[in-house]
Amino acid sequence: MAIRNIRIMGDPILEKVCKEVKEVTPRIKELIEDMLETMYDANGVGLAAPQVGVLKRIVVIDVTGEDPIVLINPRILETSGEQTGGEGCLSLPGKSGTVTRPNYVKVKAYDRDMKPFEIEGTELLARAFCHEIDHLDGHMYVEKVEGELTDVEEVEE
Template sequence: MAIRQVREIGDDILTKQCKDVPRMTLRTKILIGDMLETMYEYHGVGLAAPQVGVLKRIVVIDVGEGPIVLINPEIVETSGEQTGEEGCLSVPGKWGIVTRPNHVKVRALDQEMNPIELEGEGLLARAFCHEIDHLSGQLYVDKTEDGLHDVTYDNEEDEGEEETEE
């Protein structure tokens, strides 16, 4: 496996439609492994194939419950609403407020090309929507409610300061 270069906003590949994956090949298996390794290296919760320069309908997600691989995913049902901060490995150092469904049902193929159906709420629902949007050439930046903001880090913990409650 290898860490791949993450394409950044402004790269034309991020605006293109991806093609379905008709069958599993060694090349596709390697791509999936590389995508997972890249996502973990950059501390992301999801990564879509076009973000590493490949126009295939593949996404990987891990919201802390183990890796999910979706091939040819489609959203088949949504409900509820959530509004919150969203970022993207292809838009480094930025975040924006985006409203997404709070519950999402997805149909896809797994790594063995077997049909699967997954449901997610909260962060997982957000990740499903965000990554599947990438497969249609859409970035979250077009959905932000108040534009993009610079990521800032709270340094209090890094400086060794302790919080006390009175």
């Protein structure tokens, strides 16, 4: 496993639509492990493959720090409700903005063995699903920000 470099806003790869994964090869498995390690190292709750320079429809999310979710070829099936709150992105460090997203999201995806499954999320998990799946279509949260981006103060440990 390895920590990969996170692409920063302005990198053209972040504006491209990602390709579907046809099969989970050893390289894809390595990518998923690297994405998880990179996300945890950066203290993120989600990471999409294009953020590490790979144009594949793969997302990793962990809103609790203990329960990683791997989504291959994810598709949003259903949304409801609304939530407005602060959002940030590992590809735009030090900034956050207010974004309105659905409060409930149901996603269909494939797991690491290419078995289909559905997963539901509310609040932060719903927000993470939408945010990361947007990355797979070449979109970033800044396109949806209401008002101005604000600077995030780094919390020293």
